[in-house]
Each structure stands twice: as C-alpha cells, then as structure tokens.
Amino acid sequence: MNAEATIDAQALGDIRDLSGSLSERVCETLRKAILSLIFPPGAILRKGVICEQLGVSRSPVSEAFARLSMEGLVDIIPQSSTRVTHLSMTDIREAAFLRQALELAAVTKVASDRTEKQLAWLIRHLRLQELLVEDKDYSGYFQADEEFHSTLMVFTGFPRIVSITSRLAMQLNRARMLLLPTPGRAVETLQEHKVIVDAIRGQNPLAARSAMSEHLDKLLIRLAPLEDKCPELFYSG
Amino acid sequence: MNAEATIDAQALGDIRDLSGSLSERVCETLRKAILSLIFPPGAILRKGVICEQLGVSRSPVSEAFARLSMEGLVDIIPQSSTRVTHLSMTDIREAAFLRQALELAAVTKVASDRTEKQLAWLIRHLRLQELLVEDKDYSGYFQADEEFHSTLMVFTGFPRIVSITSRLAMQLNRARMLLLPTPGRAVETLQEHKVIVDAIRGQNPLAARSAMSEHLDKLLIRLAPLEDKCPELFYSG
C-alpha cells in the first residue's frame, strides 16, 4: 500500500561495540544502516523506534540526524519528519566532482613533495594489493583500495583532508555500494594504481594528476547505468 | 591575571534580525562574533551567559556549538568547556589548500563549459568591480570579490559547492579578517580577476586554472607574516 514504508529498525547492531560519545555511536550506526540499504532511500526514520531499538534517549538521535543531514544522507523536514534521501545522479556527480577536486590536488602535491619513506609505503602497498587480487579476496581488496586512497591524502601532511573528503563524497560512496565487485575491475584498478604510483615515483605531478583523474572517472562511468537499473532508489521514482 | 579571560558576550546583536531556526540564528550570531574577534581565540564560550544574552535555552546553543566545532571555529573539550580555537598556520594552510582545490576545479570546468550568459555576467561584474575601485569603496569591493568567486562556483551547476567551500575555508576567512584592505591590493585583485575572466572568455581551462591559482596564492603570501605580527591569536602563544 505504502511505497515509503517506515522501517522496523531491526538489526541495527549494538552501539556498545563502538567508541566515542553516544551521539557519535548512534550516528555511525545509522550511517552504516543507510549505506547498506537497511534503511532504503525514502524511508522515514522514526525517532521513537530508533531510541527504543538502541536504548538511548532522543538527544543523541537528534544530533545524529543533524550530522547525517549535513552529509546529505537524510532530509530533515522541519516540524514533520526525517527521511533517507533518495539517490540522485546530480548529487552523485557533484560528490564525484568534489572528491576528484580534492584527490587530484592531493596527488599533485604528493607527487612533488613525496619522501622516500612514503614512496616505499606505496610500493609495498601495491604488492599487498597484488596478493589480494591473486587470492581473489575482493572484499579485502575493497578495503585496501580505500586505504590506498586515504593514505595518499594523509601524505599531503594535512590531517583533516581524509575525513573531509569522505564526508563530501558520501553520496558517491553510497552509490558505490550498489556496484558488485568484479574480478576484472579489481585487476584494472590495481593497474591504474600502479600508474599513479609510477608517476609519484618519478615525481611527475602532471602525470600523477592525469592518472588519478582517469582512475576516478571510471567510477562515475560504472555508476551511470545505475539510475535505470534501480530507479526505485533514485529521486522522483 | 587570566590571559584566557572569558567573554562578557556583549553586543551579540539581536537574533530576531535573522531568519531560519533558532539554532541557525544562534550559530550565525556566534560565527560572526568569532570571525570579528569579539570572541578572541582562546576565549571560553560560557553557555549560560550566551543563553541569557540571546534569550534562548541551552538546546539551540549546544547545536550551534556542534556546528561551529565542525567548521573548526571552536574546540569542544568533553565534559569541560568550549573555547574559540586559536589560529594556526597549519590549519590556515590546509584551508587554503582545500579552497584552492575546489576553486581550481570549478574554474577549470567553467572555462570549458561556460555559456554566453555566464560570460556576460562575469564581464558586467568586472565593470562593477572597476567602479568600486575607482570610488575607493573597499568594503564594497570586498563584498564584490566574494560575490565574484562564489558566482564562479555557482556556474559549475553544482549547488552545494559554494557553501561547502566557505565552510572548509572558514579558518582562512577568519585570518583574512585581520588583513587591512589596501588600495593597492584592490587594484591588483581586479587585475587578476580580469585575467581569469579573459581565460574563461577564451575557453582556455588551463589558463583559467593557472590564473586562479596565482590569484589564490597571493592571499596565503599576505597571510604569512601574521603569525609574527599577532602571536597572541595563534596557538601556543
């Protein structure tokens, strides 16, 4: 009857497994639920239900909603309700643009300023990635991929850039969850990572930038058909 | 006796002059106070005093603190206190890096995708800037400068990028408040804006990018001596 069914908030996990303030733990729990589509786009987040399920009061849940709203994962409708945002290709493209802007700036800087130690880490990490691909451990490779990109940003020496990028690219990451990992893509990804590291080794900022640019473009290309494949997840379905 | 004197929260203005939710208005009021150094770096924000001064309860003030914390304007020390963050050259450099990454990506895109209408706006705005410089209306020019940069980002077609950039560059903007506007700098700025628009007119992304890059670098150069000039505003003074 109702396409925008409210959620039962089952299986949210236990917030006691996490650290930090109660608000942070609630936020983390809800974020995970949204990214994994336990809370699908359009779902109404019922505060009372979530409070009960997690065993907390409304204060930390309210603060969690506020943070998720800033990340673009929920829409707060004043005096009315809070819903999981639908995916939108516009938002995804914007998130991709923002991520690309920051990652390109980062890799450009790292390519010119890199230390030998940093280069050694990158090369060692490439070998790790090779092993994971050989073992066909694709969820392991997914994690290693994330680590590769975030460490590259850490190497800029700017501490906040990693968390900022992940927050800005949240829409992108949510959509990425819908892509099934394929063996072929893992091999390609590894190859592209190698080209990037090669450019960093040669301290060639322009080459590093364009290699990273091509690498990141691939994601948006793979995401494009998603809107037709699962229209119910997108806005105005 | 106490260098980190608490503030009397005088002259915070009236929140009724603003729109939006109470939290937003409180946040805006406090942000303005921090940026204008009414609340100097290191000052302790006393929630009770602020509540009384603004005539609101602790809820909206708490939420405002949380937002300002994300912008890096205040440090929340759990179970203890909330203080205005000191300036730090590291933070300022990071903010400059982030702003530059986003603005360069934006101007590059705009230079290749621009419409005739957008170009016309930019050219018209340059004439406005000329008039302001001729009239020596430097505070007017300051505003026009902001408008020039933000509209350039709006022209990317991505709606969130302007507010994101301003939030990420908050540390930079705070430091910029300390620079006194000089006639010479306004003339230079206008000249640099003209070079950027010229590149956009010619649909030359690389030229636009490097023109913007040089333009933005100037700010950091002018900011560099600040740490020696007013050490009390910086961390570990």
Added chain:
DNA sequence: TATAGCAAACTAACATGTTAGTATACTAAG
C-alpha cells in the same frame, strides 16, 4: 464521486532537569 473542512496523531524544535566527568581553589601535610 469528488472535495472542502476538521480533528487526531505525529514530528522537529525547543526548554528544562539530571548525570557524570573535569578543572580549580583551598587546605593540610611534609
């Protein structure tokens, strides 16, 4: 049947009460 008005139920936003952790000032011991 369609529609306008109304009431009940729900929600975000705000106010206020409570708890637990932190810093500071004071006191007592060395």
Added chain:
DNA sequence: CTTAGTATACTAACATGTTAGTTTGCTATA
C-alpha cells in the same frame, strides 16, 4: 615554600517534558 589530597564549582552530554507546526485520514457537503 612546595606538594598532595580533597571539596567545590563548572561543564558537556544525556534524559525528559513542552510547544508548535505538519501530515493524514475522516467526515460532511456539494
């Protein structure tokens, strides 16, 4: 005079009560 211990005052974080605005579904009317 210095230092260790303690008590007090303060705060963020959390819980709960209240308010005002929105949506939904019902009913009465055309």
